[in-house]
Structures are given as structure tokens and as C-alpha cells.
Amino acid sequence: MEHCLKPSRIAIVGAGPSGMYCALNILSKFTELSFNNYKLTVFDKAPALRTLLPTGNGRCNITNSISDVREFCANYPRGEKFLYSIFSKHFSYDSLDFFNSIGIKTYAQDDGRIFPVSNSAKDVKDKMLNEFFKYKNAKLSNKKIESRADLKDFDFIVIACGSRGVDNLISSFNHSVVEFKPALCALNIENNIYPKGVSVQSLDGDFIFTDKGISGPLAFKISSINSRKTMPYEIKIRLFDAQNLIDEIKLNPKKSITNILSKFVPKSFAQALVQDDDKNCCEVSKLKLEEYSNLNLKVVSHGLNGEIVNSGGVKLDELDKNCRSKIHNNLWFCGEVLDIDGFCGGFNLQNCWSSAYCVAQDVVKSCLG
Ligand SMILES: Cc1cc2nc3c(=O)[nH]c(=O)nc-3n(C[C@H](O)[C@H](O)[C@H](O)COP(=O)(O)OP(=O)(O)OC[C@H]3O[C@@H](n4cnc5c(N)ncnc54)[C@H](O)[C@@H]3O)c2cc1C
Known part of the structure; x- marks a missing residue:
């Protein structure tokens, strides 16, 4: 017809x-x-x-x-x-x-x-x-x-x-047009002291350290959620349950904090978390233990890898x-x-x-x- x-x-x-x-x-x-x-x-x-x-x-x-x-x-x-x-x-x-x-x-x-x-x-x-x-x-x-x-x-x-x-x-x-901005990409962070190439399974999702910051599924998700935010911005990643760390210390009071943390995150990352402050785990304050269970980062720019869609548009x-x-x-x-x-x-x-x-x-x- x-x-x-x-x-x-x-x-x-x-x-x-x-x-x-x-x-x-x-x-x-x-x-x-x-x-x-x-x-x-x-x-x-x-x-x-x-x-x-x-x-x-x-x-x-x-x-x-x-x-x-x-x-x-x-x-x-x-x-x-x-x-x-x-x-x-x-x-x-x-x-x-x-x-x-x-x-x-x-x-x-x-x-x-x-x-x-x-x-x-x-x-x-x-x-x-x-x-x-x-x-x-x-x-x-x-x-x-x-x-x-x-x-x-x-x-x-x-x-x-x-x-x-x-x-x-x-x-x-x-x-x-709502201004286009990158999402689903790696994130570059300020003061990147973490070991490149190390993968971490956190409570919030998996990520990997790059030479400039973090990449992997969790980084992509964070970049997407925060796509409209102005840089720099702070993020907090829940690495593990602080109570599990406290329980582990009770079982192994004589071990160093780096050793104990290595049960929850890769050793090289644990070393970077503790830096020069390695001591017997019993001597670490509860407040500090809670600090170790969260990774606080300042995101300064977008990285180059990822799925990289743009938020924004018509x-x-x-x-x-x-x-x-x-x-x-x-x-x-x-x-x-x-x-x-x-x-x-x-x-x-x-x-x-x-x-x-x-x-x-x-x-x-x-x-x-
Ligand atoms: C590395 C990577 C991996 C991805 N993987 C996935 C995945 O596995 N699953 C998923 O769901 N999404 C994925 N995405 C996202 C997905 O690819 C995009 O959302 C999708 O391609 C968007 O399709 P689109 O046709 O709307 O736009 P586009 O794919 O961008 O296509 C637009 C087309 O328009 C053409 N064009 C633009 N302007 C003009 C013009 N003025 N005149 C003539 N032609 C023009 C361009 O050349 C282009 O060919 C990925 C993205 C990337 C970058």
C-alpha cells in the first residue's frame, strides 16, 4: 500500500x-x-x-x-x-x-x-x-x-x-545541550602513593591502582556517579569491615599492623596505607583502625581508560x-x-x-x- x-x-x-x-x-x-x-x-x-x-x-x-x-x-x-x-x-x-x-x-x-x-x-x-x-x-x-x-x-x-x-x-x-562530561572512566588522584597494578576487592567494588590513580569497575562507577561534580572532589572507598580488623587483632595481638592489614588487602597496598607508621597492632588506636578500613582519595582529573561515555546531551x-x-x-x-x-x-x-x-x-x- x-x-x-x-x-x-x-x-x-x-x-x-x-x-x-x-x-x-x-x-x-x-x-x-x-x-x-x-x-x-x-x-x-x-x-x-x-x-x-x-x-x-x-x-x-x-x-x-x-x-x-x-x-x-x-x-x-x-x-x-x-x-x-x-x-x-x-x-x-x-x-x-x-x-x-x-x-x-x-x-x-x-x-x-x-x-x-x-x-x-x-x-x-x-x-x-x-x-x-x-x-x-x-x-x-x-x-x-x-x-x-x-x-x-x-x-x-x-x-x-x-x-x-x-x-x-x-x-x-x-x-x-546539558554540557557533556566524561563518565565511566579511570580517575586520577592527588598524592598517588599506592602501588601501580595492584588490584583491590573492596566492600564497594573492585578497583586497580594505576600510575595516576584508580581504574576498574568501582572507579568507573564512581566517575559516573560524580560525573557532574567539579574537580577536585573527595571520595571514600570502604575497604573492609573495621570490626573484622579488630577481631583479627584480638587473635594476633603481637603481629605488626601491616601484617594484619595484609589479611584484608594486598601486602604492598597495606604497606602504602601504613607508610612509616608500622607498629604492633595492639598499639594502634581504634580511630586509626577505622581510618585504615576506609580509603579516602581526592580525585583531580579523569583518566584515559574505561568505557568513557559522556553524561550530558540534549x-x-x-x-x-x-x-x-x-x-x-x-x-x-x-x-x-x-x-x-x-x-x-x-x-x-x-x-x-x-x-x-x-x-x-x-x-x-x-x-x-
Ligand atoms: C571503549 C568503549 C567501550 C564501550 N563498551 C560498551 C559496552 O560493552 N556496552 C555498552 O552498553 N556500552 C559500551 N560503550 C558505550 C557505547 O559504545 C556508546 O554508548 C554507544 O556507542 C553510543 O552510540 P550512539 O550511536 O548513540 O553514538 P556513537 O556510537 O558515538 O555514534 C555516533 C556516530 O555519529 C557520527 N557523527 C557524529 N557527528 C556527526 C556529524 N556531524 N555528521 C555525520 N556523522 C556524525 C560519528 O562518527 C559516529 O559514528 C563503550 C564505549 C567505549 C568508548
Whole structure:
């Protein structure tokens, strides 16, 4: 069935995970409706799905197995409430069905993270692109879109450009941007006296000392929670229960404090904690013991490694529940360009899949009038 005479011209800016997922969902919906009177162009200044390749260290942590929507949403320091509605229309199992339908089978790890069975982000990229190229009314265009003016020939516009160097593009549509700031990255600390390369399992999570500070899951989580804070800021990591340390001292009153602490943290870290103040553990005050059980650090800057998403993005109150602009009726945003970001574990890609799906359905509805 044909719904209008002139072909609907759809532009998607960004061939990253969100832009390509949006494109594939528009294309499959049109096919399901036997609608052919459209032209869809995905613009990208770089090779399509290039940003998918490093995800999950090359394995692509597609999503997470948490099945309760509210519990899932609690993993987004920003955007949690906005996502309730998005996920009610398209949740992780819907994305997994979609991937399955294009030949990407998945499995869940014990920690909840879901990966393709191939353990290959490249495989996900290739399968998504193969699917895209099956549609004759769709094309990729290797072009940088500078501003709204570049898209004047299009009827429907989806901005899926991610969060790097895109402020001007967003502003050209008169939308406000919450300033982009790094999250999910390593943290550099003041006065780093700790042994590089040593891993620590704390009550708050695991981390590793780097030459400039800390990295690893706990560091990423702390960077995410504090992404909007101004540097420097103080953090406290609960290393172990102080009472367990006191109990251990009662059993071994003649040992040195470094020796006792080494039962709770790696020895080289225990030495750094105690510094020149090693003494018989019985001589250490209760207050000092409590101090040892917490690691207080001053974060001075972001480190370079991590998943490194950006917090910030297009202001959510300028969008409706389908991520459609309240300023321009023919404009949508999806993926990391939104002021939404999650913790490590597949949550950022799930934001891409779900927001892109909602946009795709709304674009199709608008196209069909
Ligand atoms: C190292 C690393 C590992 C990660 N691992 C995971 C993981 O395992 N699981 C997870 O959930 N998340 C992970 N993430 C986060 C996840 O990759 C991002 O959230 C996701 O890529 C965002 O997708 P997007 O399509 O919205 O934006 P992007 O991936 O940034 O894609 C945007 C695209 O738009 C293009 N573009 C931008 N501006 C323009 C313009 N003006 N004109 C034309 N094209 C333009 C860019 O070239 C790019 O291709 C990881 C991130 C990093 C950096």
C-alpha cells in the first residue's frame, strides 16, 4: 500500500549503534507494511558502526539480563525516569529478539552482562550492516553534517550523532545541550602513593591502582556517579569491615599492623596505607583502625581508560516520550546524544537500542501520516 505520492525523505545523522538500529527498525517496519515510497539516508563522517568495535573490549556487551524495568533503570545516574516509558515500549528482550532475527545469538554471563555468542563486536557490526544493505531504498553517505541547513531537503530527521563534538549541530536545531562530561572512566588522584597494578576487592567494588590513580569497575562507577561534580572532589572507598580488623587483632595481638592489614588487602597496598607508621597492632588506636578500613582519595582529573561515555546531551524536557523534539515536529534524537547515561554492564547500548526503536516507530507513524 502506498500512503503518499512524494517519497518520504528520511535522514539519520550518525551510523553508530543508535543510528543503525533506528534505520533497521524503520526499514523492517516499512517492509512489514509493504510501504516503499521512501528514501532513507544515514550520514556519517566516519565508517559505519566504527564505535561498536571497541565495546565490551571487542566482545560487545549488548545489554544486561536484569529483567525488572525499574531495577534496570536504577543503573542510569541520568535519565532513569525518562527510560521507564522508553523501556515499556522496547526492552532488553525485544532487542535480543531483534538481534536473533538478524542472526546474532547471545548469552548471559553470571554477572548479568549479555554478549553475542561469537564474542565479537565485529560480528554484530557486520550482521547489522548486511541487514541494512538488503534494503534498496536505504543508503549510507560518508558526509559530515555541519548544521540543520545541510538537511533542508529531508522531511524527517533523526539525530543519532553520539556525544563528541556535536554541540553546534544540536544548537543549530535550537535545542539546549546539558554540557557533556566524561563518565565511566579511570580517575586520577592527588598524592598517588599506592602501588601501580595492584588490584583491590573492596566492600564497594573492585578497583586497580594505576600510575595516576584508580581504574576498574568501582572507579568507573564512581566517575559516573560524580560525573557532574567539579574537580577536585573527595571520595571514600570502604575497604573492609573495621570490626573484622579488630577481631583479627584480638587473635594476633603481637603481629605488626601491616601484617594484619595484609589479611584484608594486598601486602604492598597495606604497606602504602601504613607508610612509616608500622607498629604492633595492639598499639594502634581504634580511630586509626577505622581510618585504615576506609580509603579516602581526592580525585583531580579523569583518566584515559574505561568505557568513557559522556553524561550530558540534549535536554530531555525538550523531547516527548518518543524522543521527538518539542521544537521541530519532524526531528528526533536517540542514543548517547540524549542526556542519558548508564553504568557499565550493557546499559549504554540498551539506551541506544530502545531510544532508537521508539524513534523508528514514531518516524514510521509520521511518514504514514
Ligand atoms: C571503549 C568503549 C567501550 C564501550 N563498551 C560498551 C559496552 O560493552 N556496552 C555498552 O552498553 N556500552 C559500551 N560503550 C558505550 C557505547 O559504545 C556508546 O554508548 C554507544 O556507542 C553510543 O552510540 P550512539 O550511536 O548513540 O553514538 P556513537 O556510537 O558515538 O555514534 C555516533 C556516530 O555519529 C557520527 N557523527 C557524529 N557527528 C556527526 C556529524 N556531524 N555528521 C555525520 N556523522 C556524525 C560519528 O562518527 C559516529 O559514528 C563503550 C564505549 C567505549 C568508548
